Amino acid sequence: MRYPVVLLYLSHEQKYLIQVPDIPGCQCYATSMDQGLDDILYAIEDHLTIMAEYGQSVPTPQSFESHVGKHDYRGGIWAIVDIDITPFLGKSHKINVTLPELLIKKIDNQVASNPEYKTRSGFLAKAAINELQKN
Known part of the structure; x- marks a missing residue:
């Protein structure tokens, strides 16, 4: 499943905040975009693992266009990550x-x-x- 992610540069902290808008609370910080894209993959997998343990459904991603205009993501750099959700669908x-x-x-x-x-x-x-x- 493909999830849009946004990388927001925090100039005062000199690092990126990487968020997955379709998975509330799923985010990480990184000092580079490359590191951030790697780290967000682990964050998504960890988040989906916890959701599966609590019997929650895997969130369906919305389109990139549905997020890009939101005020919270202004100035962000967007990417799409592909996650195999099969392990989080249950036994x-x-x-x-x-x-x-x-x-x-x-x-x-x-x-x-x-x-x-x-x-x-x-x-x-x-x-x-x-x-x-x-x-």
Whole structure:
């Protein structure tokens, strides 16, 4: 899942405040943008881990455009980070699914040509997440 992040330079402290607007309270400080982008990935994972432990849902990211005009982020530098949210969705369960043969072949071809999915189950999970985010 792709989350917009904003890096705000705090000149009086000579460091960056990095925030994830779609994950309230998820932020970190860094002395460089590179370090900040690395650190915010860990902060997001830690934050989502705690949310999962409390049974809370993974927040759905809004578009970059929905955040960029907000007063709190004026003058910020924006980036997008991609987070695999699968580990934060809870324990995996095996299910039996019936699909048409040609659809299964298309899915398997997509998995074979794109290492992002790793497995047929990974592809189906990502497709389900994308469809659920539409609502």
